[in-house]
Amino acid sequence: MHQLANSEIFMRIGNASFRIPRNIFSNPGDTPNFFTLGFTAFFGSEIETTRRKAFIRPPPLAPPTVPNRSGELFSELFAVLQGSPVNVRDDEHRRMLVRECRYYRFRNLEQRLIEHQILINRARQSEEIVINLEDIKDQHLAVTDNKDSLATALFYKRPFVDTISRELILQVKGNEPIVLMKPAEAGSSWEVIFFDSAKEKFKSVQSALRDKFTVRFSTGQKGYLVNVDDASISVNGSYIDPRVDTLGTSPESYGGSSNSIQEEAESSGLRKRPRTVPAGPIQLIVNKSQWRIKLFGDGMAMFELLTAECTSGQRYKNKMRKFL
Numbered sequence: 486m487h488q489l490a491n492s493e494i495f496m497r498i499g500n501a502s503f504r505i506p507r508n509i510f511s512n513p514g515d516t517p518n519f520f521t522l523g524f525t526a527f528f529g530s531e532i533e534t535t536r537r538k539a540f541i542r543p544p545p546l547a548p549p550t551v552p553n554r555s556g557e558l559f560s561e562l563f564a565v566l567q568g569s570p571v572n573v574r575d576d577e578h579r580r581m582l583v584r585e586c587r588y589y590r591f592r593n594l595e596q597r598l599i600e601h602q603i604l605i606n607r608a609r610q611s612e613e614i615v616i617n618l619e620d621i622k623d624q625h626l627a628v629t630d631n632k633d634s635l636a637t638a639l640f641y642k643r644p645f646v647d648t649i650s651r652e653l654i655l656q657v658k659g660n661e662p663i664v665l666m667k668p669a670e671a672g673s674s675w676e677v678i679f680f681d682s683a684k685e686k687f688k689s690v691q692s693a694l695r696d697k698f699t700v701r702f703s704t705g706q707k708g709y710l711v712n713v714d715d716a717s718i719s720v721n722g723s724y725i726d727p728r729v730d731t732l733g734t735s736p737e738s739y740g741g742s743s744n745s746i747q748e749e750a751e752s753s754g755l756r757k758r759p760r761t762v763p764a765g766p767i768q769l770i771v772n773k774s775q776w777r778i779k780l781f782g783d784g785m786a787m788f789e790l791l792t793a794e795c796t797s798g799q800r801y802k803n804k805m806r807k808f809l
Contacts, residue, residue, distance in 0.1 A: 494520050495548040501556030502548070509566045514593035514645030523549065558585045565594060573598070593645040601643070603651065614641055614651040615775065617658070618686050623693035626653070628700070628780055639694075639778040639786075654791065655776045657683055663771035665718075665795060667727075668706055675727060677771075677788055678708035700780060703787045712779065716790040720769060721801040727790075769795035770802075 494505040510516040558581055565571055573579045579600060586595035602615040627640040627650045641653035657663055662683035667675050679687050694700040703710040713727040774793040780786050796802055 496520065497548050497550040498554050498559045499552065499556030501560060503556075503559070503563065505563070509563075512593040512645070514596070515566070515591050518590040519588065554585065554588065555581075558582060559589075562586065562589070562591065562594065565597075566591070571598060576600075596643045596646045604654075606652070609652070611638075612649075612651045613654050614643070614647075615654040615656055616641065616643075617656050618683060618690075621653075621655070621686070621690060623689055626690070626693060626697075628694075628698050636779040636781050636787075639780060653778065655778070656774070657771070657776070658773040659683065661770050661772065663774060664708075665711070665769040665771050665774075665790070665793065666707065667767040669766040674705060675711040675713050675790075676705040676708035677711050677790075694786065699784050700786045701784060703785055710787055712787055712789040717792040718769075718790070718795060719793070720795045720797055767797075769793075769797050771795050 492507075494503075494507065496503050496505060505520060507521070510518060510521060561572070561582065562585060573582065579598065583595055583598050586592075586598060599620045600617055601620075604613045604615065606613050621641065622644055625642050625644050627642065629637050629640065638652045640650040642648075642650040659682070662680050664678045664680070665675060666678065667673060691702060716727055718725050718727050772794050775791045777789040777791060778786055779789050796805070
């Protein structure tokens with residue numbers, strides 16, 4: 486029994502049986518896990534039972550089973566742990582693999598599987614990591630010493646995987662979790678408002694920065710202030726310049742009720758004189774976006790928008806709808 490408790494792990498997951506060498510859990514963060522803890526406890530309880538009954542030899546034991554998990558998904562994780570390359574087919578497949586990693590407590594493998602990208606920014610002379618807001622581990626955020634008024638960026642290091650911290654680029658995507666707006670007052674700045682799961686996750690990040698680094702975010706009338714000087718923003722498929730008070734030539738395209746007049750003119754071949762949008766409140770629904778968090782010497786922080794895909798107006802939203 487002692488030899489069995491320290492040898493390979495035999496397990497039945499779903500409809501498949503596995504013989505798992507213990508040495509595949511050699512990466513930091515991958516042990517202790519579901520198997521090393523659960524299997525040892527299983528044999529420990531059986532050893533005590535055998536001792537109480539004073540058997541000459543231990544009785545035959547059926548391998549532990551995990552009937553509520555997918556054997557196919559585990560076989561993919563098993564192959565990666567043995568050194569095979571990661572083969573992620575699509576976003577849904579990635580989500581399922583990460584979910585299985587969290588169930589089995591493969592924390593190193595989870596960080597390797599989450600969606601991310603490492604880039605070299607020659608203009609800023611820095612190395613960046615792009616990662617989804619939902620995958621951020623608050624305790625691994627970092628800042629650099631900033632004694633002057635010049636702004637620096639927030640840094641991040643993936644646990645168990647990265648050896649250095651990189652400039653953090655936050656990516657947010659989902660079912661309209663962000664609203665980008667600009668009040669009607671002249672000279673007012675852009676603001677961002679978070680909703681639903683993005684709001685809850687950012688509260689966690691904000692709390693970690695406040696408690697660990699005494700960092701506070703600059704706020705506007707309704708949301709957090711945003712720097713859009715270098716931002717690339719597309720609205721309804723067309724790019725805009727967020728630094729000016731007007732957004733293109735069709736007022737209905739950006740916050741109005743409809744843009745049917747302009748569409749009818751284009752479809753009929755008539756050339757109408759373009760109209761500009763008067764300065765006024767602007768509200769954009771952000772579907773995908775990437776952000777940098779700028780930190781200043783006085784302990785204040787501010788969002789810097791890098792790129793965003795937005796929609797505005799119900800006509801364009803209805804155009805994007807798909808039938809069930």
